[in-house]
Amino acid sequence: MNGSLEHEAMLDLVAVAALGSLPADDLRIVTLHLATCAECRAEYDALRPAADAVGLIAEEPIDTLRSARMKKRLLAAIGPAGGVRRGSSPSGLIWSSSLVAAAAVVFALVSTVQDIRLRSDLANAQRTTAQLQTRVAETQRTNENERDMLADLFAANAKRYTVPNGEVVASGSHVYFALRALPALPKGKVYQAWTLAKGAKTVAPSVTFTPNATGSAIVQLPANATSLAAVALSVEPEGGSKAPTSKPTFIQPLS
């Protein structure tokens, strides 16, 4: 496949991204590409409003009773003072109502059927429910983090620094490495980020990471971007190093 065909294929993926139907792995690849390709970014910006407009066709007539009930419930939740009651995320609402219903069923079973097997089954079910809820919470946290990260990467006021194999992006207090086609790591090695605080004379160790199969990685450094003078990247032994042990892949001042 030549470069032009590859780029056409990427433009197709950009369109799917605008629609919101790309799997997470593909979306990361497109995200990295958009950061460095003006043509694809322009395509995305052109197609996204058209994709968003599709949602407008979903308007449904609602029966008047349901509509009135929904409005009453919403206004009651907001309250007369206009303050929204907290802790009512959408999936939280749905989950909480489901859990209340499930709890009622469980209570009725336990109080009416004094059967040890049922209790055992119940305990197993509760363990399973707890495990599933943990997974849901983890998934939701991951989703939220990824959304925040993507919003940061494309923020209009983000500062972008071109480095070998990608960019360093500073957005507000966050700083990211958006890298692609990184050289494969020798066995037992990882990439490690380094930060140099303003006024400091030596770098501090930051996160370690391994890129995916295509050499791509988007990494958020756990440091406040506004307090940093520079960031760097090097290859280090697994587990990371306290000080760089190899020549840095790049050192990027954050001006």
Place this chain on the structure above:
Amino acid sequence: MGREARGIMEDGARLMERVRARDGAAFERLYDSYHRLVFGVALRMLGDATMAEDLTQSVFMKVWSSPEAFRYGNFGAWIARVARNRALDVLRSRSLRDESEIPADLAEPGSLDDAVFSRLDSERVRRALAGLPDEQRAPIEMGFFGGITHEEIAKRTGIPLGTIKTRIRTGLRKLRVDLEGAVSR
């Protein structure tokens, strides 16, 4: 049981300016104008009226508690995308599946900054979508409302993956041109 006709959508962007100033009456009018749209997106994606109700409530509570999330552009398209993203979260929670996971979005809703598109309404979009060849319209609607990846669309339709991607792109480009033409007439 009576059914409300499709409502005339008031200018959501203007109402949101008042909502930001904590104007409860404006919020109520916003709800009256757009709850059928949010409910419709949720119902299409979740297939359950009770869950669609819950989701509609949560979307509007979010609008009230974080009105700054909408910056400018077409409010209807924005809130429909917010509803879609929330419905995707629910679908993920419900199925607890990791495979074929669609992240909710590339950029946060609110990026719809094209002045032309701020004047769109649902009828214009319906007409423009109806004007697309079925082979382009179907994967676009499946992708938006089905909560599935382009790979799943290819699997379900038996059409090669590359063809699906190209049809989505061609369809969205044509849709953009048609919508621009519609609002400028």
